Amino acid sequence: MNRYENRSGVGAGYGSRRMRRAGTALALLWACLLAVACTKTPLDDSPDGGLAGDEATVRLTVSLPQPTLPRKTARTAGQADEEAENRIAEVMVLVFEQENGSYVYRYMTAGDRLTAAGSTTQFKARLVSTSKPVRLVLAGNYGDAFENYAPSPGSSESEVRTGMGLSFVGIAESLPMSGEIDIPSGLQTGADNSFQVRMLRSVARTDIVKELAADSRPFRIGSVYLYRANDKVQLVPNEALSPEAPRVTGPSVFPGAKKSGSPTMVPAAEPDPLSVTGIYTPEAAAESDPAAQLTAATCIVVGGYYDGQSQPSYYRIDFDPGLDGHPFGQVLRNHKYVFRIRKVTGPGWNSPELAATNRATSIVAEVEAWEDFTTEMYFEGDNYIGVSSRDVTLGYLTGKSRKVDVQATIPYTIQWLDSSGNPVGTAVSGVGATLSGNSRFTVSIGRDASDEETTTHLVFTTTQDNRSTVSASSRLRITAGRWTLNVTVTQESPERYRKRVVRVLSVKEVGDLGSSTPSTASGLALRRILDNKKNFSPDGTVIIGGFSFSEVSNSEIQATGTGSASDKEIFNSVKSAINAQDVIYLTYNSQISNELAQIVLAWLRAASDRVLIVGTDTESTNAKLRQYLTGNGTWQYYYLNNIGSNFKRAAQTDGNKRFFATPFGTVAENAPISRADGYAAYCSDYPATVTPLVVSAATGHEKAMIVGADLAERIVYHGDANLSQNGQLSSQANADGTVTTDFDRLTANLWAWIVEQVCSGI
Structure with missing residues (x-):
């Protein structure tokens, strides 16, 4: 008889006749929250009588996932309540033994005599004693996972993990969960086999x-x-997790799962x-x-x-x-x-x-x-502290921020740690406090008006760019009473974007960027700069996978969706094209319809990683769209009010200095920029939220902006489409995209900023 025969008597894996009693050990598994781990329960006094000579009693304290932040609003009808999120209604124990350095599957047995009492669940199971190292994997609320699957003794651990899948049909009762514990000394007869296991929800x-x-x-x-949604849930993660702090960093999708059609x-x-x-x-x-x-x-x-x-x-x-x-x-x-x-x-x-x-x-x-908060919540009596994450990652640009939620009933302080883990500088505490003293990050403590009194937020913000090939990290310590929690904050490197392709759509008019064939671009000089591998590529000055260019015609951008069947078809096609882009350039003479103008603005505002370039050369250029942007100033036109024959670089401010310095090099103060003809526009009444980059060179008109950007809204205003062409950009740029002149550098720096918004616009 197989010593490791499945013991539960349920399904294919449990259908074998029960093993003789002498070949088993009684394992008493009782589940309770960590906060009540030492509370005496009815099963503490239950007898272990009837055990055979090689039987052992195993006691596991199973810590159920903790509730998340308090909910102020009612849960939707038909959805599980918080009790269901933290309830174990059924459990299967899978036993693995170590063999030649790896764990192999031996048998499984269902929990018996489950007893729920408040936040605790108690159950018994029969296990086989052994001196070999053992790994116990607990499958809670396993549903139909074992109806058509029974692991065979001797199976590898990975095979068993990926074999346990249960159907997903909009789970609304007890949630599937799993946990595991390694027992290096095995299951010893007569020993005090007491352990703790933390459970992890599978959804x-x-x-x-x-x-x-x-x-x-x-x-x-x-x-x-x-x-x-996938129609199957893999009950247990692919990889073994830390028993002390289980967490996943990647998904474990059941191999037989399919995307639900409904x-x-x-x-x-x-x-x-x-x-x-x-x-x-x-x-x-x-x-x-x-x-x-x-x-x-x-x-x-x-x-x-x-x-x-x-x-x-x-x-x-x-x-x-x-x-x-x-x-x-x-x-x-x-x-x-x-x-x-x-x-x-x-x-x-x-x-x-x-x-x-x-x-x-x-x-x-x-x-x-x-x-x-399952793995990040700490209790002692009525006091507790928890954090939503111990790892924070920020973009590689200055000013990127991210917050970590803190739930605590006692005051806490925050302080930086050095590379050895020792506190440095002065600790701060309380809502409104800001911790400096770090060359890359600041951290402030805040609370939203809608938050509970026990809830605060740590807001991490970058203070400089990281343009190196490696990320940069620091550690922060949170101290609350006797508890200390360390949080790692990392500023990413642009290296992660070397495969990111930026999708650009332009309207086929003067200054456009063309489609897959560069020679079709009216703004060929700019297109050459963007296509040059030394400028924008995995190995370029700006690290990205490259650009993907497409275009629509001026007539297509005028579709309203309210006219003929053909108009509606064109409208829907253009709308779909818009929604697939990262950058949209509405060039000179674009006669965009009111309906598509609203689609473009909705597209822009729906995500922080999109950039809009608006041509303003004449009164009619993008007029239907600009009617929604009047808060950014009123545009006037050179052919009506000639205020100079040339342009120049704008005066440097805190808002625009990065465009004049990085990453393609310095743009000289007052650098002259050629003007091709009388068709150009300028704006002099722009608000402080708009940053000028190119202005009139005429004395007394230095504030007349031709090119500028609303950095917060990610809108570039472009008053002269000819600036994308040869003559304004250098002949070298037009030939092969090499950046040589001041205006080449300014243009490349502007597009570097555009790419950064797309890649790191969070």
Whole structure:
């Protein structure tokens, strides 16, 4: 008889007849929160009588995942409550023995006599004693994972891990979870085999929260859809995790999982909810291909009513928090993804299916991804402290920021650590405090008006660019009473963007950038600069994979979607093209329609990694779009008011100095810039939010801006399309893209900034 025969008597893996009692050991597994780990329970006094000579009693304290931050709003009807997030209703124990340095599967047995008492669950299981090192893997709330799967004794650990998959049908009861513990000394008869195991949920949680900014139009949530979720959940991660602090850094997608063809729809539980929470989501792999991001990535679609309309609109939001380790479309187990709707700028798509297969439009949402407090929460009596993550990654540019949530019932201080882990400088505490003393980062303590009294945020901000080939890190210590928690903050290197291709769409007119064939570009000199591998490439001055250029005609950009069938077809085609871009350049003489102007602005405002270039050469150029941007100044025209025959570099300010210095070199003060003809525009009444780069060279008109940028809104204003051509840019640039003159450098520096917004616009 096989000594390691499966013992549960359930399904294919448990259907074998029960082993004789003498070949087993009674393992008493009782699960409870870490806060009550030492509390005496009814099973503490249960007898271990009836054990055979090689039997051992194993006692495991199983720490269930802790609740997340307190929820102020009601959970959507039909979704699991927080108790369900932390409940074990059934458990299977899989036993692995070490053999030749690796763990191999031996047998499994189901938990017996499960008893729930408040936040604790107790159960028994029978295990075989052994002197070999043992790894126990606990599969909680395993559903149908073992109905058609039974691991064979002797199977490798990886084979068993990837074999346990349960169906996902919109889980709303007990959530699947797993945990594991290594026992190097084996299961010893008569020994005190007491251990602790931390459990990890096998799914992620998604919350939709409406926190509209003052300048948003009204919006009422009606429903939420989860599109293209995997139909299977792998119960246990691919890799063994740290028993003390289990966490995953990549998804473990069940090999047999398929993307669901039908979305999970969650209706709002009330007429105008502030949130829809507790939507559980299987892990998903990232999608890097632009086409797959639109049609294959798991995503959220929010249905609702824009600005009092009676018909619903649908808005896509992606799992794309912009954090290192969280690429587009990736969903990780035991993480919570909070989608905060900050602004709705217009109607969305007219069906959830269209929204799910196109880029996000007309909605601005912040996406937060953070490890649950499961592994980062510490309790003692009524006091506790927890952090949402111990790792923070920021972009490589100055001024990038990210926050970590802190939940604590006692005061805490923050202080920098040196490379040896010793505190340096002065510790600070309290809301409003800022910790400096670090060459790359500052940290401030804040609290939002809507936060609980126990909740604060640490806001990490970069203070300089990191243009090296390696990332830069520092460590921060949080001290609260007897607890100390260290947080690592990292400023990334641009190296991570060496495969990123920036998609650019321009209107085919004077100064355009063409399509796949460079020679079709009217602005050929600029196109050559962008295509030159020494400038923008994996090995160039600006590290990216390159550019992908496309264009639409002037007539196509005038489509309204309200005319003939042909007009509607063109409108939808252009709209789809817009939503697939990173950069849009509306060149000279673009006669964009009012309808597409609104689409472009919604596209821009839907994500912080998009840049719009607006031509302003004449009154009619992009007039329908510029009517929405009058807050950035009024444009006037050289052929009506000639204020000089040439341009020059603007005076340096804190806002524009980076454009005159990096990364393609210094642009000389007052550097002259040639003007081709009388068709150009200038703006003199721009607000402080707009930064001038090129101005008139005429005395007394130095503030007359021809080229400038609203850095916060990521809009470049371009008053002379001829500046993209040979004559204004150098003949060398026109020939092969080599940057040689002051204006070459200014143009290349401007496009370096554009690329940085696309790659690091978080």
